[in-house]
Ligand SMILES: Nc1c(NC[C@H](O)[C@H](O)[C@H](O)CO)[nH]c(=O)[nH]c1=O
C-alpha cells in the first residue's frame with residue numbers, strides 16, 4: 768500500500784510499550800526547513816503524547832540529509848539514547864543529485880542500524896515535488912514525523 772492509502776499520523780497508543788523512561792534523539796536537516804520543521808513537530812508532539820518527557824527529547828541540527836548519518840552517529844556515540852530519529856526532506860531537482868543524496872542517506876542510516884544497538888529511524892521524505900513533501904509532513908497524507916515517533920518507541924523496546 769502506498770502512502771496514499773494510509774494516514775501517516777494515525778496511531779493506537781494502547782498497544783505501545785511504556786515510553787516515560789525513554790531518551791530520544793532527533794537529528795534534523797536544515798534543507799527544505801518548511802518540510803523538516805513540520806516533520807520535527809509531528810515527531811516531537813507524538814513522542815510527548817505517548818509519554819516521553821520533554822526533557823528527554825534532544826534535538827541536533829545538520830546542514831542537509833547527507834549529513835544525517837554523521838549527526839546520528841555522533842549523537843549515538845556521545846549520548847545515552849534509546850532511539851534516534853533522522854529527519855530530512857530530499858526533493859528532486861534538475862539533475863541526478865537527488866538519487867545520490869537520497870540513496871546515500873538511506874544506506875548510511877541503514878548502516879547505523881547494523882553497527883549500533885541504538886535504533887535510528889528513517890524519517891526522510893524523498894519526493895519528486897514539493898507538494899508531495901507537503902502532503903506527507905502534516906498535509907493530506909498525515910505527518911511522517913508522527914509515524915517515525917511511534918516506530919522509535921516500538922524499536923526502543925527491542926534495543
Ligand atoms: N538537495 C537537497 C539536499 N542537498 C544537500 C545535501 O544533503 C548535502 O548537505 C550537501 O550535498 C553537502 O554534503 N539535501 C537535502 O536534505 N534535501 C535536498 O533536497
Ligand SMILES: CC(=O)[C@@H](O)COP(=O)(O)O
Pocket residue numbers: 857858859860861862863864865866868
Ligand atoms: C536533492 C538535490 O540535491 C536536488 O534538490 C538539487 O537540485 P538540482 O538537481 O537541480 O541541482
